[in-house]
Amino acid sequence: MTTHAPTRDRIPTADPPPRNKRRRFSWTPYLFIGLAVLYLVLFAVVPLLKGLDLSFTDTRLLNPTGGTYIGFENYERLLGSGAFFKSVLTTLVYTAFTVVASLTLGTISAFVINRKFPGRTLARAVMVMPWAVPTVAVVLVFRWIYNDSSGVANAATTALGLGERGWLTDPDYGMFSVVVATVWKVTPFVMLVVLAALQSVPEDLYEATRVDGAGSYSTFKLVVLPFLMPTLRVVGLLMTIWSFRRFEIIWLLTGGGPVDATTTIVIDVYRQAFNNSQLGVAAAIGMLGLVLSLIVTAIYFVLELRANKQNGANA
């Protein structure tokens, strides 16, 4: 539509001031970036390099500055011993069970609390609580649950006719007990993130599948799950990294026992450093653990890259 609107006269302006050929130098951006860089250097780069440096020495806890360089001896000892590989295997087992269980339960819980039912808000608050409870409190609760003589766990197994178990004292159950406690603690985080992703699935998609004749499981598997996959990949990576470096819950529940059944790399680092006083060896274990984490992260990025490539096929 063309309308005849009066044209606005251009307001005469004074000539613009001549531009400075050289831009004015300002310290402000450098100040902001500098603080972040300083933080990273002080709290990430320096400790990392210090750890790397330590790993080539025979430094002991009682004489932290008295270590001498021994080359790759720490690494050779670690890679030549079965104990280190056992702790790596324990870490991988712990991580695999924790991540798979928390992702599965978290996703299911998210679906449950995404539905409309009376008391949904209260249910959400209750289900998020384990994430908010301090680890020490969680450990106390679970130590009580796993108590050999008065714990709920043994009461339940006895009632089912399965007899009593040494949940925290039997090497066959140590890992199981730690994984259960960890999953209980971390699942709400997965649930919250998946719930947020779930709420971003357009309602139209569900309706389109209803019209197209898909059942509820087909809708979940063929439409909703692919929609959630990017979120699940990120949560999976976070849970993996966090499981690799989880210390408190394992240390406080079992201390790495029974019979090293729950000695993960991090527990091993702590033991070598503070129980055996071998800071150098602990640093070397830490470095190898870091390499392992980097490999996992690299695998994640490769998967992510492939998924993105697939999504944008012929884009």
Added chain:
Amino acid sequence: MPTIEFDRVSKNFAGNTVIQGFDATVPDKEFLVLLGPSGCGKSTMLRMIAGLTDISQGQLKFDGVVVNDLEPKKRNIAFVFQSYALYPHMSVRANIGFPLIMDSFKWWHHIPVVGGFARRALMNRKDIAAKITDVAEMLELTDYLDRRPKALSGGQRQRVAVARSLIREPALYLLDEPLSNLDAKLRTQMRAEISALHDRVQKTFVYVTHDQVEAMTMGTRIIVLNDGLVQQYGTPKEIYDRPANTFVAKFIGSPPMNLIPVDIHGTKADMFGNDLSFAPPEVTAAQKAHLGVRAEKVRVHTEAGSGGYPARVITVEHLGSETVVGFKFGSEDHTTEVGARASRDLFYSKLVGDVRLEHGQLCSVSFDASDVLWYSTESGELLDDSPQMASS
């Protein structure tokens, strides 16, 4: 197939009635347009036909069979969503073929790996692959079959949504404002394509829109809705020529129909001080009425002594092939009026060609008695004795 019958259909949401006692019968192969402003209940109506929203009261029948409780997939319908609702992680081919895959889906297709191979085999099955190819060809999507929806333009996505609805050859097509996300040019193109599709497939289409141009150009029948109530049901021509009430008169047409207040004094009808000798007795029996006349039926005269009612030009819009003149009755100068006051009692004339008129110019306007409709001021309803308007 099918004839759709609405029998006192109502819908309440948490105590609020959004559709009230809707009655209509839509014959087979019609292109029915549900037209109305935002929030009038037209999308709810469409979703009730699809089975995506429950019907609170009344009955919905397909060929005489009550379908109130029938699942959407059993209604043999296709639904094109406003947002297209394409599956973002699937290729165009998989999106189009999805309804057919679901038709052949077995429980064991959920088994990991095995299910993947089975679904792929289904996609490659001769009949399914051929149907996808045919539909893609019909909608010019062949080159994009292996792309994901996000790698398509708005128009292409819209066509994929239509293709997905076509693949199962349903008896009924439901389209919920499918063109509202497209730009003006593409909208015009897609309008023609959907109309052509209706001619080709010869099935019933129910189309929701708030755009009267879409309704008038595509629909074979229109239901005008407002506040959950049917205002008028008829062909586009009927609705344009004889709006059933002042809401329809104002909603259909651009500019909307002029609704000029008329005061009745005895047997005389007075329009801004002008005597209307042609007012029928039924109108003069009332105290007040509204005279309805389409803008294109109003003539503007600039020469003195050419008859008509004196008026002052307020706005002039040059549209190239036509000129829309906004005027007020009387010779009073309105130049200082702004805002709501300026648009009060402003009426329009649509003139053919580029007519030179000045803002504030004195003129006279006229129209024929045969082009006039009369509406009750109280109820807004068309007074029955109004003459049949000449074809516009």
